[in-house]
Amino acid sequence: MIDIDGLAGLAHVDLAPERRERIQEDVSSILAYVETLQRLDVPDVADARGALSVGELREDAVLGCSEQEREGVVNSFPRVSDDGLLEAQAAIHRV
Amino acid sequence: MNVAEIVSHVHGGTMSAREVVDGYLARIESADETLGAFLEVFDGDARVRADELDARCSRGEDIGPLGGVPVAVKDNIVMRGRVASCGSRMLEGMRAAYTATVVERLEAAGAIVIGRTNMDEFACGSSTENSAFGVTRHPMDRDRVPGGSSGGSAVAVAAEMVPLALGSDTGGSIRQPAALCGVVGFKPTYGHVSRYGLIAMASSLDQIGPIGHSVADIAAAYRIIAGTDVRDATSVATELSFPSMGPMDMKGLRVGVPKQFFDDALDGEIDACVRGAIARMEQAGANIVELNLSWLEAALAIYYIVMPAEVSSNLNRYDGVTYGHVSPRDTFVQQVTATRRDGFGDEVIRRILLGTFVLSSGYVDAYYKRAVAAQRALRAQLDEAFGRVDVIVGPTSPTVAWPIGEKFDDPVTMYLSDIYTVVANLAGAPALSLPCGMAHGLPVGLQVMGRAGDDARVLDVGYWLEQV
Numbered sequence: 001m002i003d004i005d006g007l008a009g010l011a012h013v014d015l016a017p018e019r020r021e022r023i024q025e026d027v028s029s030i031l032a033y034v035e036t037l038q039r040l041d042v043p044d045v046a047d048a049r050g051a052l053s054v055g056e057l058r059e060d061a062v063l064g065c066s067e068q069e070r071e072g073v074v075n076s077f078p079r080v081s082d083d084g085l086l087e088a089q090a091a092i093h094r095v
Numbered sequence: 096m097n098v099a100e101i102v103s104h105v106h107g108g109t110m111s112a113r114e115v116v117d118g119y120l121a122r123i124e125s126a127d128e129t130l131g132a133f134l135e136v137f138d139g140d141a142r143v144r145a146d147e148l149d150a151r152c153s154r155g156e157d158i159g160p161l162g163g164v165p166v167a168v169k170d171n172i173v174m175r176g177r178v179a180s181c182g183s184r185m186l187e188g189m190r191a192a193y194t195a196t197v198v199e200r201l202e203a204a205g206a207i208v209i210g211r212t213n214m215d216e217f218a219c220g221s222s223t224e225n226s227a228f229g230v231t232r233h234p235m236d237r238d239r240v241p242g243g244s245s246g247g248s249a250v251a252v253a254a255e256m257v258p259l260a261l262g263s264d265t266g267g268s269i270r271q272p273a274a275l276c277g278v279v280g281f282k283p284t285y286g287h288v289s290r291y292g293l294i295a296m297a298s299s300l301d302q303i304g305p306i307g308h309s310v311a312d313i314a315a316a317y318r319i320i321a322g323t324d325v326r327d328a329t330s331v332a333t334e335l336s337f338p339s340m341g342p343m344d345m346k347g348l349r350v351g352v353p354k355q356f357f358d359d360a361l362d363g364e365i366d367a368c369v370r371g372a373i374a375r376m377e378q379a380g381a382n383i384v385e386l387n388l389s390w391l392e393a394a395l396a397i398y399y400i401v402m403p404a405e406v407s408s409n410l411n412r413y414d415g416v417t418y419g420h421v422s423p424r425d426t427f428v429q430q431v432t433a434t435r436r437d438g439f440g441d442e443v444i445r446r447i448l449l450g451t452f453v454l455s456s457g458y459v460d461a462y463y464k465r466a467v468a469a470q471r472a473l474r475a476q477l478d479e480a481f482g483r484v485d486v487i488v489g490p491t492s493p494t495v496a497w498p499i500g501e502k503f504d505d506p507v508t509m510y511l512s513d514i515y516t517v518v519a520n521l522a523g524a525p526a527l528s529l530p531c532g533m534a535h536g537l538p539v540g541l542q543v544m545g546r547a548g549d550d551a552r553v554l555d556v557g558y559w560l561e562q563v
Binding site: 002004007008010011012013014015016019022023026027029030031033034035036037038040042043044057058060063065066068069071072073075076088089 | 175176189190191192193325326328329330332393395396397399400407411414415416417421428429430431432433435436439441444445447448449451452455461462465466468469471472506507510
């Protein structure tokens with residue numbers, strides 16, 4: 001059986017007790033299925049960038065956006081201050 | 096009515112766009128209560144838009160090649176000012192700040208977006224049972240699933256609530272529900288249709304595509320949504336070819352039939368339907384080439400490593416700080432973990448944990464890197480096969496639509512329903528599912544797959560199959 005609590009910690013998920021056992025069993029059964037790959041003769045790979053080659057990507061450049069799109073993003077924040085600062089959900093210790 | 100008929104009526108003045116929209120809205124009103132295909136219907140806006148198109152038409156303006164055609168959009172494709180919830184509590188009520196390229200292009204071509212459709216949460220699922228907003232039901236049997244994850248879009252088309260819909264396909268999520276519901280679904284070559292505005296599940300596999308009643312309708316939508324887009328870094332810049340949709344000579348067409356697509360998992364009646372379609376191609380002069388592609392046997396295992404790895408990475412952004420749902424707690428860590436616990440359903444959690452495992456220190460070499468190597472080997476084997484054949488055909492799904500709940504608690508059995516469709520995603524290849532008969536009283540789908548970039552040929556072969 002996998003260390004489901006360790007995994008949940010890495011994934012930043014709090015597993016409710018009623019979910020924990022069932023999900024542990026499910027993830028273990030899926031891993032048992034994908035184990036079939038371990039029995040195959042697979043060539044070594046030097047990197048893990050996926051099967052997409054980097055040549056298929058366009059140049060990584062800032063494209064900007066329309067004023068309408070910018071407004072839409074800004075307005076989706078909980079609050080915007082008078083001087084244009086955007087307020088997100090608190091991400092600090094409250095106590 | 097098919098897409099061409101709608102366009103012809105609206106352009107020719109024999110029917111107004113408003114009449115078309117009113118007709119489909121009436122159908123949604125009467126049918127969707129028991130089907131659950133739509134999460135939201137834009138009835139007011141659709142009528143306003145139809146009136147605008149009619150006014151333009153009456154002034155003699157060209158309203159575009161899809162002028163007056165209602166379209167439904169999967170809930171993971173964003174439209175400015177509208178909710179895009181991805182079927183998840185995590186994004187419930189979240190309104191998009193911009194519009195996806197595919198929707199912009201459809202609207203510029205005169206299409207009318209009529210609503211957003213239900214889906215498995217974050218496209219994680221094969222049955223549309225995993226939506227936080229309810230199950231979508233099969234149009235021929237309300238006790239069965241429609242397939243997924245684009246089940247809402249497939250049902251909307253199959254039940255005549257809309258002539259055309261957009262779905263997304265990461266491992267079969269357009270083709271499998273299309274097959275189970277008896278309609279046509281197309282996953283284009285990776286990069287041919289912009290993903291800008293598609294909420295990411297597994298970015299190297301995701302692709303937007305159309306669902307419709309016929310290959311001609313699919314091709315009409317594909318012509319509009321395909322093409323390069325600087326806002327999608329993986330969009331291809333090459334000139335695309337489009338299907339001729341005319342008479343096609345089957346003589347000499349090399350049709351590959353991998354034995355791995357006719358394995359023990361395949362239902363006997365589906366096997367007979369698919370072999371019947373292959374026999375018709377052979378009778379018309381096609382050369383049937385039996386293929387032995389050993390890597391296809393590993394495709395589902397590769398997929399269930401690569402896909403969750405990308406899911407765990409993409410869905411890491413849902414932390415209650417930058418997007419959507421938040422479960423307030425005293426500390427940051429408590430807040431993030433509680434937000435993700437409350438916001439995500441079980442299938443999403445399973446895939447996040449699985450992806451976290453295969454990418455974790457000590458396992459990444461044995462799982463993720465090994466899967467990537469195997470994916471490359473599979474692509475190389477398919478490339479070699481496409482030197483000998485023009486298209487590869489087989490069943491879309493090993494079974495017909497199953498009873499709601501039957502596979503819900505058994506994820507591996509559920510995953511097996513995608514065993515023939517994940518191949519095209521892993522290869523970045525175009526693949527079409529079209530109806531090819533009935534088994535156990537339910538629709539069967541035939542899958543036609545081509546080499547990456549050969550979308551036009553796949554659609555032309557599908558069009559031929561539809562005519563015979």
